[in-house]
Each structure stands twice: as C-alpha cells, then as structure tokens.
Amino acid sequence: MATYKKRGFKPKTKEEKEHYVEEHSTTAEVFNTLDEKATKTEEWVVKNQKYIFSVIGIIALVVLGYLGYNEFVQKPKQTEAMNEMFQAKKYFNDALTGTEKDSLFNLALNGGEGKYGMIDIAKEYGNTKAGNLAKYYAGMSYLHMRDYEKAVSYLSDFSSDEDI
Structure with a gap:
C-alpha cells in the first residue's frame, strides 16, 4: 500500500513541527531575512562606530555653536545696536516733523552728543537687524537731503522680509 500526504497534514512531534514551519512558512522566511540584514547592519555599525560618533559629535558641536553664537553674541549686539540707535532715530523723527531738517538729518546720520549716527551704526552693527534698519534710516x-547717490547706496544695502 502506498503512502501519501493527506490534506491538512500536521506534524506530530515538536521537531517535525519546527522543521515543517521552517520549510513552509513565509513568515519564518521573512524573519530569517530580517535577522540576516539586522546582523549585517549591526556588524557595519560596530565596524564604523568611530566615524558615526565623530559625525554625530561634529553635528552637535555645529548646532551648539550656532545656538551659542545667536544667544551670546548676536542678541547682545542687537540690543546694544538698538540702544545706540535711539538718539539717532529721535533726530530722524524730529527732522521729519521739525523746521531745521538738514541739521537734524545730519545729526541722525553722523550722530551727536557722543552717540552714534545711522552711518556708524550701519558700519558697526551691519549684520544685526538694528544695523540693517540703520541703513534704511x-x-x-x-x-x-537730496543726496540721491548715497541714498541709493544705503537703501540698496537694506533688506527686509516685508514689502515697503
């Protein structure tokens, strides 16, 4: 009498079950493939560990350097520039509403009473928002004052996110 596999064949012993699952299960195949790839990835990470940590360290230093520069250099410079610009801005506003316009515009540009004018602020703090605003003023x-060449020069250096 011949033997054949019946439909719904189920292995009886534990070893037969494991062997059957290994050969016929697509899920087991996928997991085996994933295990192999994970092992290769782990080996690559171990092999290149120094380079990976070096790159992560460099990126962290760049980010911390940028944040430190903004917080400890740029912000104090911005505050200092705004404080310096107060008197020159007052001269500018007075020139717009006053009668001695030329002398007040000159004071706004060149400074007075020991304070910076807009030209000095634009040169000294040009990379800050206040320095950029000083270029506009x-x-x-x-x-x-009808000095159009200098006006064009300073206004072309001014940049803004908003339309004027």
Missing part, C-alpha cells in the same frame, strides 16, 4: 535721510 541713513538712506531715507540722504533722500530727504
């Missing part, structure tokens, strides 16, 4: 002062 200097350009507008020259425009009101």
Whole structure:
C-alpha cells in the first residue's frame, strides 16, 4: 500500500513541527531575512562606530555653536545696536516733523552728543537687524537731503522680509 500526504497534514512531534514551519512558512522566511540584514547592519555599525560618533559629535558641536553664537553674541549686539540707535532715530523723527531738517538729518546720520549716527551704526552693527534698519534710516535721510547717490547706496544695502 502506498503512502501519501493527506490534506491538512500536521506534524506530530515538536521537531517535525519546527522543521515543517521552517520549510513552509513565509513568515519564518521573512524573519530569517530580517535577522540576516539586522546582523549585517549591526556588524557595519560596530565596524564604523568611530566615524558615526565623530559625525554625530561634529553635528552637535555645529548646532551648539550656532545656538551659542545667536544667544551670546548676536542678541547682545542687537540690543546694544538698538540702544545706540535711539538718539539717532529721535533726530530722524524730529527732522521729519521739525523746521531745521538738514541739521537734524545730519545729526541722525553722523550722530551727536557722543552717540552714534545711522552711518556708524550701519558700519558697526551691519549684520544685526538694528544695523540693517540703520541703513534704511541713513538712506531715507540722504533722500530727504537730496543726496540721491548715497541714498541709493544705503537703501540698496537694506533688506527686509516685508514689502515697503
């Protein structure tokens, strides 16, 4: 009498079950493939561990350097520039509403009473927002004084996120 596999064949012993699952299960196949790839990845990470940590360290230093620069260099410079610009801005506003416009615009541009003018602030703090704003005020002062070449020079250096 011949033997054949019946439908719904189920192995009886534990070893037969494990062998059957290994040969016929697609899930087991997928897990075996994943295990192999994970092992290769782990080996690669162990092999290149120094380089990986070096890159992570460099990225961390760059980020911390950028944040430190903004917090400890750029913000104090911005505050200092805004404080320096107060008197020059007052001269500029007085020139717009006053009668002695030329002398007030000159004071706004060149400073007075020991304070910086817009030109000095634009040069000294040009990479801050206040320095950028000083370029605008200097350009507008020259425009009101009808010195168009200098006005264009300062206004072209001014940049803004908003439309004017």
